[in-house]
Amino acid sequence: MKAFAPGIYPRSEALVQATRDLDRGRTTQEAVDRQVARDLEQLVQAEQSAGLDLLVDGMLRWQDLFRPLVDQAEGLERGALTRFLDTNTFYRAPAATSASPKLAAPLGEEYVAPLPGPRLLTLPSPYALSRGTGASPKTIAESVLRPQLEATEAELVVLSEPFLARDEEGSLDGLADALQTLAGAGPKLALQITFGDARKLLEAGLADLPVDGIGIDFYATHVTDVPEGLDKLLLAGVVDSRNSVLEDPRELAAFAERLRSERGVEQIALTPNGDLQYVSQQIAQEKLARLGRAKTATTEAAA
């Protein structure tokens, strides 16, 4: 049993204020940088004390799931401010200025911060990043994501996919080709279906995609939709990133046991069901702690 927390982590109240002040010309970039460093240190401490297996940097400088890659890619640009799913958080939808966008250079340490231990990196899935640009997921995978993967040292890269479960026209076909393009580029890959019911995708063969792990939101997906005997790492989204209610670690541990006993899943990582940035940092920190306690409870029960 493992546990970790992919995705964008919420900023502290201090960082919220610092970035607000920066926008209003009331503070300096250096002051914001110092607060980002403090937030990162606090996050790493929270992850370590929770006993999470892979560290994340929380993507504290990422303005949305796509922004640094869009800014760093030739042939992509920031598009219209767009509502993220059914939240009150918005992102700049990627837009293409060329049929074949490509990453000019891998992201630097401001976006992929060095960490004191085995790490996980979150990137947008090829489908999500290509959505609405006119470029194919395969093109985006080859020319934007693969160069980033090749430059990445991580135990696991989680490709975050918020749209596919909700898009009526969404198909696994193009995504499978794109993921094949990424295979062997370096780190192990997991595709996480965030904030949505994965049933239809699972029925269409989600678990057969050429990745090492699949992420499922279990606040939207029924446990019986998981293929029996899934032989990949299951990123079990058991912490609800969009709900302020704190989870009971015993309930999470019991659910993990159900995945093992009822669905025959052997490789499980307990995770949030999407970016924790949809709760405040105080709540997110407590959810991380409970994620860790759930993992401990599950491991002890198994022993």
Added chain:
Amino acid sequence: MLRIFRGTGVCRRYARETMAEIKFLTHEIGSLAKPPWLVKTNAGSPLDESDREHARAWGEKLRVKGYEELIALLEADKRDPDEIARWASRYALRLQEAAGVDYVWDGEQQRSEMYAWAIAHSNGFEPRGTIRSFDNKYYSKSAVTGPPSLRVPFHNEEFSFLTSVAEHELKIPITGAYTLAVWSYDEHYAPQTGRLGAGHGRSEELEARREFTLDIARNLVRPNLEALIELGATWIQIDEPGASTEADELDLFVESFNVSVEGLDCMFSTHLCFSDYNLFFPAIEGMAECRQYCVGFANYDRTELGTSGADRPGYEVIAKFRDLPYDPILGLGVLDIHTDYIEPAELVRDRILYAVDVFGDPARIHVCPDCGLRTRSWEVAYEKLSRMVEGTHLAEEALNRAHVAAR
């Protein structure tokens, strides 16, 4: 021919088409940035000379009556935040009036923010921290933990004060029930246990959301509307930026609007922004008490000039508003509030001319920004609003010239 809007007559007397003149009504949508001397006063922080200079320079520029009194107040170590906020209201009103906007409001100078203010003055909610809206913009989010109810009508003092100092007509915005619900965590109505792996369908969530939203409409929004009407409000804008958050809850948005306003004697409009507006149809066909939809379009539009459909992709959806069976006015968003780009007057003009061409009736078009301008500096907001008014005049001139030539 002067067509009077049914009910209150506050709208179409501007957006009228007479034998000799077409004139569009302009209005602001909601928020404006708070000046530094108010922000620091609210935070209990000391002021410096730059803050007093800000108050002095804008006081002179906008010709705020008696602004020297504010400067004197800002010299003091201790300041009354409410008194300073009322000064900020005067400045905000004058900023819009000086830009030439017809219907004005104070841009939330006396409110913390559209969601937080309403929640803070209601029972049944608890704060849950700060969440990102976009980039470095955030909002405070609360959870409903019990039945929502009104502590006291929470816009009365503000409205009474603004009525006493505004030189132009007033419109008052109030946050709508659906947005208050959908922007809150639900720790009271929705099931909190047994959700994991249960594949809860939308039906459970919808029922909980419906109960929550309608409780807000009945017990928070409607009592506030009644109080404002009692004080003399003639145009109330019910802000619903969250309206299209859930595509399958649009009927609930409509129901909550209707429950909020049914039988009340006032001009009601709503504000929608940053959504796929196609989602609203056909649901809002059932929202006949809404006499104006103020909608943001510029954010999706190009900045090149032109009045054809191809030139104005951000406005493609407006024909659907035209075809609503009860002929509401469209508050045409012509300013992108997310950038410092100052829309040239000619671009504003072309956006209006395109809308008039689609609607075929200038009386059904009003002109406004996409949304509140609080994320822009006063300098940028003032320039944008000034160009909006200037562009509106250009559109009026173009249409009136064509009108005269056709006679």
